Amino acid sequence: MSTTEVRPARPSSPSVPAGTGALVGLLSVGAALAAGHLVAGIVSPPSSPFLAVGDAVVRLSPQGLTEFAKSAFGTADKTVLLAGMAVVIAAVAAGAGLASRRSSTPGAVVVAVLGLLGFAAVAAMPAFAPLDLLAPAAALAAGLTVMRRLHALALRRAADEVRAEDGGMSRRTVLLGASAVGAASLLAGGAGALLVRGAGDSRQMVTARLAAAGFAQASAIPPGAAFPEVGTPTFLTQAADFYRIDVALRIPRMSAQDWRLRIHGMVDREVNLTFDDLMARGLVARTITMTCVSNPVGGDLISTAEFVGVDLRALLMEAGVHPEADQAFATSVDGWYAGTPVDVLMEPDRGALLAVGMNGEALLPEHGFPVRMVVPGLYGYVSATKWITDLELTTFAARSGYWLERGWAERGPIKTGSRIDAPRTSARVRAGRVTAAGIAWSQPDGISRVEVRVDGGLWRDAELATDVSGVTWRMWRADLDLGAGSHTVQCRATTGTGVTQTEAYADPVPDGASGWHAVVFTAE
Ligand SMILES: Nc1nc2c(c(=O)[nH]1)N[C@H]1C(S)=C(S)[C@@H](COP(=O)(O)O)O[C@H]1N2
Numbered sequence: 001m002s003t004t005e006v007r008p009a010r011p012s013s014p015s016v017p018a019g020t021g022a023l024v025g026l027l028s029v030g031a032a033l034a035a036g037h038l039v040a041g042i043v044s045p046p047s048s049p050f051l052a053v054g055d056a057v058v059r060l061s062p063q064g065l066t067e068f069a070k071s072a073f074g075t076a077d078k079t080v081l082l083a084g085m086a087v088v089i090a091a092v093a094a095g096a097g098l099a100s101r102r103s104s105t106p107g108a109v110v111v112a113v114l115g116l117l118g119f120a121a122v123a124a125m126p127a128f129a130p131l132d133l134l135a136p137a138a139a140l141a142a143g144l145t146v147m148r149r150l151h152a153l154a155l156r157r158a159a160d161e162v163r164a165e166d167g168g169m170s171r172r173t174v175l176l177g178a179s180a181v182g183a184a185s186l187l188a189g190g191a192g193a194l195l196v197r198g199a200g201d202s203r204q205m206v207t208a209r210l211a212a213a214g215f216a217q218a219s220a221i222p223p224g225a226a227f228p229e230v231g232t233p234t235f236l237t238q239a240a241d242f243y244r245i246d247v248a249l250r251i252p253r254m255s256a257q258d259w260r261l262r263i264h265g266m267v268d269r270e271v272n273l274t275f276d277d278l279m280a281r282g283l284v285a286r287t288i289t290m291t292c293v294s295n296p297v298g299g300d301l302i303s304t305a306e307f308v309g310v311d312l313r314a315l316l317m318e319a320g321v322h323p324e325a326d327q328a329f330a331t332s333v334d335g336w337y338a339g340t341p342v343d344v345l346m347e348p349d350r351g352a353l354l355a356v357g358m359n360g361e362a363l364l365p366e367h368g369f370p371v372r373m374v375v376p377g378l379y380g381y382v383s384a385t386k387w388i389t390d391l392e393l394t395t396f397a398a399r400s401g402y403w404l405e406r407g408w409a410e411r412g413p414i415k416t417g418s419r420i421d422a423p424r425t426s427a428r429v430r431a432g433r434v435t436a437a438g439i440a441w442s443q444p445d446g447i448s449r450v451e452v453r454v455d456g457g458l459w460r461d462a463e464l465a466t467d468v469s470g471v472t473w474r475m476w477r478a479d480l481d482l483g484a485g486s487h488t489v490q491c492r493a494t495t496g497t498g499v500t501q502t503e504a505y506a507d508p509v510p511d512g513a514s515g516w517h518a519v520v521f522t523a524e
């Protein structure tokens with residue numbers, strides 16, 4: 001009896017040739033990126049997983065690095081970044097294919113991990129909306145499908161070769177499958193790129209036209225108009241940090257060229273406007289603080305920007321509003337609607353705008369590109385229709401706005417308010433001299449006084465920042481002398497006409513919150 005084991009000569013289990021393996025990896029990831037880009041182009045351009053990952057890289061990079069990239073590559077820095085990303089992703093994809101020569105599982109795992117990265121980047125976008133998840137979902141599905149199907153094809157071909165079977169699957173079948181996937185990816189990715197670029201081009205064009213018209217830079221806000229060094233917001237809110245409220249599931253995408261506005265209803269003459277018509281009229285810049293009616297006492301649904309646009313009152317005068325019309329009913333391209341009191345719009349000094357720009361640039365898509373309404377002193381839900389395409393002069397009796405139908409008030413004047421930004425609730429600060437700071441607003445009369453008190457003691461005047469205008473917020477600060485222990489600071493504002501903010505607490509529903517903001521913190 002022999003002790004030597006005789007292994008039967010069995011054919012080694014089939015494995016995909018290295019080159020084919022790498023190709024399968026590349027094609028799977030390529031198909032994923034292309035599918036994601038195409039769906040994003042249709043649904044919402046920023047949700048392209050490839051672009052979203054790029055944006056996330058920029059946001060998460062240390063500032064020094066992004067500044068270096070800017071100085072080294074100038075405006076091409078984005079392109080350099082995306083090209084670099086493409087190289088890294090291609091290397092990972094080829095590696096994943098090489099690791100999957102026998103089974104497609106390692107490749108599928110890599111595709112899934114890349115897919116999750118895409119999901120995370122899209123979900124972390126500043127203007128994320130649930131429908132944005134469609135693009136990374138499409139990418140993941142395409143990547144996994146191609147990985148499984150192409151790999152199976154390549155493996156069958158390899159097995160046939162091992163068995164040296166005649167009439168087995170030919171090399172051509174694999175090549176054909178790979179070419180089909182490659183061609184489909186190129187088509188999908190190309191179409192996606194066109195769609196994505198179309199949206200971006202239109203915005204860039206508007207920004208360039210604003211620059212040419214002399215509105216590139218938001219006008220200088222006087223120094224001393226804000227106290228960010230002690231905790232207030234900056235005077236102008238960056239467009240990307242501007243609070244955002246809307247019921248749009250996905251941000252409407254409309255090019256400026258396709259935009260139209262019809263002013264009609266109870267008017268002498270219907271007015272029809274294109275974007276070029278708007279630009280041809282005199283543009284005006286107005287710095288305006290906007291507020292949402294849902295903003296609770298102490299809340300942050302309040303922001304300020306320099307808006308550029310066309311005077312809405314002048315347009316309405318051109319149309320000739322009938323005296324019976326008490327409501328200007330605006331509809332946006334996504335179907336949302338809001339009614340604004342005509343008497344407010346027609347106040348000579350109110351300054352209502354059809355805005356096309358914000359802080360020296362075209363509006364951001366999520367803030368109403370290409371055109372929105374802005375009315376100083378009215379909450380957004382009755383005045384600030386984004387993506388506006390229709391303005392009907394009518395009556396409150398005839399039509400009700402979206403939030404009116406849901407129990408909110410008919411007219412939405414912004415209530416006088418003030419907020420403490422420093423110290424923060426539950427903060428621990430050093431006992432001794434503590435600087436409290438915050439904001440106050442009362443449109444259109446402005447703020448003449450802000451008072452603070454500690455632990456229910458006497459009210460004392462805070463120092464007011466340089467006044468900008470009655471329709472913007474005004475910052476304040478006050479140095480307090482505090483012993484160790486828990487403290488409560490409160491603030492209250494007085495309007496330009498001498499009316500002090502009410503202490504009476506009210507919830508935001510139905511016409512805006514009221515009451516004095518209080519912050520409890522500890523000095524130690
Ligand atoms: N088309 C559209 N416009 C809209 C809304 C909306 O839901 N859809 N919300 C309004 C509300 S309630 C507010 S407070 C402001 C907010 O504008 P912002 O997102 O640019 O800050 O937009 C207004 N315009």
Ligand SMILES: [Mo]
Nearest residue numbers: 292293380381
């Ligand atoms: Mo709002």
